[in-house]
Amino acid sequence: MSADAPAWEQRSTARVVSPVQPRKLAKVPFVELADGRLQGVVSSGSDIGRVYVSSVAAGTHTYDCSTNNNRPCGGLYGAPCKHLRLLVDEAVIQYGLDRVAGYLRAEVGDDGDLIGALGGGVERTPAAMVFSRFLRHLTYLELPGATTPVPELHWFPAGVAR
Amino acid sequence: MLAVQLSALLDGETPGVTETLDLVTGFDDALTHGLGRLGGDRAAALAALAGAVSASPLGDRAGEAVDKITAGSVAGDHLTALAGARTALLGAVHDALLARLDTALGRTRAAWEAAAAPAPAADHLLAAARSWLHELAITGWRGVDHDLVSASSQTVEALLAEPRLRRVAVLLDGLAAELAACCPIATAPRVPARRWADLWARAVLLAQGLPADPDPEQVSGRLLVLGVDVHEHGTAVQAQVHGLLEPAGGGAARLVRASVSAAKVDTITGPAVWRLLQAHPVLLGALAEHRSLDLTGMPLLASGDLLWHDDRAAAGEPADPFAVARVQLADALAPAVTPLDRHPVRIAEPVLLEGYTVDGEALVLDGHPLAVELDRLPRCGPLTPELVAASTACIGLVRWDAGRWSVQPLAVQATVKRKPVTAHAGDWALGPTDPKVVKAEAKAGDVVAVLRERAGRLLRK
Numbered sequence: 144m145s146a147d148a149p150a151w152e153q154r155s156t157a158r159v160v161s162p163v164q165p166r167k168l169a170k171v172p173f174v175e176l177a178d179g180r181l182q183g184v185v186s187s188g189s190d191i192g193r194v195y196v197s198s199v200a201a202g203t204h205t206y207d208c209s210t211n212n213n214r215p216c217g218g219l220y221g222a223p224c225k226h227l228r229l230l231v232d233e234a235v236i237q238y239g240l241d242r243v244a245g246y247l248r249a250e251v252g253d254d255g256d257l258i259g260a261l262g263g264g265v266e267r268t269p270a271a272m273v274f275s276r277f278l279r280h281l282t283y284l285e286l287p288g289a290t291t292p293v294p295e296l297h298w299f300p301a302g303v304a305r
Numbered sequence: 306m307l308a309v310q311l312s313a314l315l316d317g318e319t320p321g322v323t324e325t326l327d328l329v330t331g332f333d334d335a336l337t338h339g340l341g342r343l344g345g346d347r348a349a350a351l352a353a354l355a356g357a358v359s360a361s362p363l364g365d366r367a368g369e370a371v372d373k374i375t376a377g378s379v380a381g382d383h384l385t386a387l388a389g390a391r392t393a394l395l396g397a398v399h400d401a402l403l404a405r406l407d408t409a410l411g412r413t414r415a416a417w418e419a420a421a422a423p424a425p426a427a428d429h430l431l432a433a434a435r436s437w438l439h440e441l442a443i444t445g446w447r448g449v450d451h452d453l454v455s456a457s458s459q460t461v462e463a464l465l466a467e468p469r470l471r472r473v474a475v476l477l478d479g480l481a482a483e484l485a486a487c488c489p490i491a492t493a494p495r496v497p498a499r500r501w502a503d504l505w506a507r508a509v510l511l512a513q514g515l516p517a518d519p520d521p522e523q524v525s526g527r528l529l530v531l532g533v534d535v536h537e538h539g540t541a542v543q544a545q546v547h548g549l550l551e552p553a554g555g556g557a558a559r560l561v562r563a564s565v566s567a568a569k570v571d572t573i574t575g576p577a578v579w580r581l582l583q584a585h586p587v588l589l590g591a592l593a594e595h596r597s598l599d600l601t602g603m604p605l606l607a608s609g610d611l612l613w614h615d616d617r618a619a620a621g622e623p624a625d626p627f628a629v630a631r632v633q634l635a636d637a638l639a640p641a642v643t644p645l646d647r648h649p650v651r652i653a654e655p656v657l658l659e660g661y662t663v664d665g666e667a668l669v670l671d672g673h674p675l676a677v678e679l680d681r682l683p684r685c686g687p688l689t690p691e692l693v694a695a696s697t698a699c700i701g702l703v704r705w706d707a708g709r710w711s712v713q714p715l716a717v718q719a720t721v722k723r724k725p726v727t728a729h730a731g732d733w734a735l736g737p738t739d740p741k742v743v744k745a746e747a748k749a750g751d752v753v754a755v756l757r758e759r760a761g762r763l764l765r766k
């Protein structure tokens with residue numbers, strides 16, 4: 144037995160998903176790469192009870208933004224609105240530029256301008272699915288904690304691959 | 306841990322481990338490609354796995370399962386039998402490794418004496434979990450797509466809502482997130498075959514329903530904290546405190562653990578995770594302030610796990626974990642291992658290492674290198690690879706994975722810019738103490754509060 148690193152495929156604690164980077168959540172509480180889209184929820188700057196659901200499709204780079212009640216965003220005039228810009232900025236903080244650009248299959252120049260590389264135009268996408276995923280995300284915060292051990296979590300050590 | 310102990314741990318193979326793991330690897334390869342369409346080689350690998358447990362009570366069922374699966378008829382019970390056989394083999398590996406470690410350390414361990422508890426009643430939520438796990442096994446990791454991953458979503462949601470099923474819920478949620486992140490797996494450059502088979506087999510067993518824990522004893526006395534091991538995936542965090550219990554009635558100090566956990570989301574990470582555990586202020590205070598705790602009537606399972614009640618603990622005197630480890634760790638009594646938990650991944654034995662040199666990613670004690678798990682330094686605390694590299698003493702957990710022993714630091718004493726520095730993983734349990742981290746946290750705002758506000762406003766509309 145040596146101190147050499149063992150094969151990744153044979154490790155019980157092989158790291159598969161990198162933990163996301165911490166970021167401010169006040170403006171964009173929810174971002175995910177799922178269902179073939181970068182999608183998320185942006186809190187309205189003016190109405191505390193309103194949120195916008197914004198998304199960009201992988202490959203085609205079409206995008207959409209609407210309120211959670213499916214009213215189109217007023218800021219969407221043939222170019223990404225401020226909500227979409229915020230969504231993309233926060234996604235890059237959370238996952239890193241490479242992972243987001245890779246998921247969207249976008250070519251980003253040396254300037255690192257991802258939003259500028261997304262020129263697919265507006266395509267309507269129902270907001271309800273993303274919004275319900277956000278609500279489900281929030282329900283985790285309402286689950287009670289536990290003091291009985293969860294031995295299974297030994298497979299999930301905290302930390303980051305180095 | 307002395308050089309002679311480390312040498313006893315590292316020098317030479319543990320008999321039977323490599324051969325047993327080869328059988329497990331064969332099964333894991335079959336699971337990667339799916340049990341629904343086994344080729345000849347993979348059918349032989351399953352037969353070899355079943356053959357290895359043929360003399361055990363599982364033998365008949367495992368043998369029959371392989372016959373049926375090879376013939377193309379896969380039923381739930383067959384997969385359960387194979388998951389059981391794989392678990393039994395890794396249980397044997399665990400026992401051999403832990404015995405070797407205990408022998409090397411001269412550590413005395415209690416035997417498991419509780420009688421087997423009766424099987425629990427059937428449960429429709431667990432049936433849904435089993436059916437997804439069966440689908441995964443038939444398909445194989447290489448065939449898993451987004452639709453199959455998202456098919457678990459409602460089941461996991463329902464399991465999470467049931468506190469008594471939290472363990473299987475947390476496990477399935479973690480597995481599903483990894484599968485989703487790797488889709489399409491058919492074209493992924495590599496598959497974490499051991500890891501996912503571990504998680505799958507574990508989930509299959511948990512989804513049979515867990516027998517009730519034997520009744521805990523009530524313990525009183527002084528708890529001396531050694532350190533904290535933090536576990537985390539996107540939607541769960543657990544702080545597992547390792548300590549020594551000095552029983553009030555006298556007797557040898559006992560190694561015990563206290564585990565507190567919470568559900569979370571992926572964006573709550575780093576020092577913010579402690580805020581999710583604030584229901585246990587006495588425990589977190591002991592971590593942050595390096596205090597002992599006075600326990601009164603705290604339930605303790607035979608596995609060495611305290612069932613933490615923060616109101617049955619009171620903050621005691623300051624107690625330096627390094628002093629505790631130096632004076633008392635060598636003679637402490639280690640707990641028995643719960644039979645179902647026997648897997649190498651749970652080996653996490655507290656040790657003290659001193660007088661070593663650091664060579665890259667290993668601590669070298671009298672020429673014997675022990676790998677350091679730098680990947681396991683949690684982001685919620687002050688431990689960094691640089692501190693480990695500058696360290697001269699370390700409290701850690703001895704771990705084993707894929708043929709290699711290693712140490713996971715829980716605390717280090719180091720010299721930085723010619724000044725002594727001590728850092729413990731739990732130092733920030735009541736909030737960060739490093740001004741740079743405090744500033745970064747203040748800039749990011751209270752993410753837990755932001756999401757709770759959103760939940761309060763949007764979930765109950």
Ligand SMILES: [Zn+2]
Nearest residue numbers: 208216224226
């Ligand atoms: Zn908008």
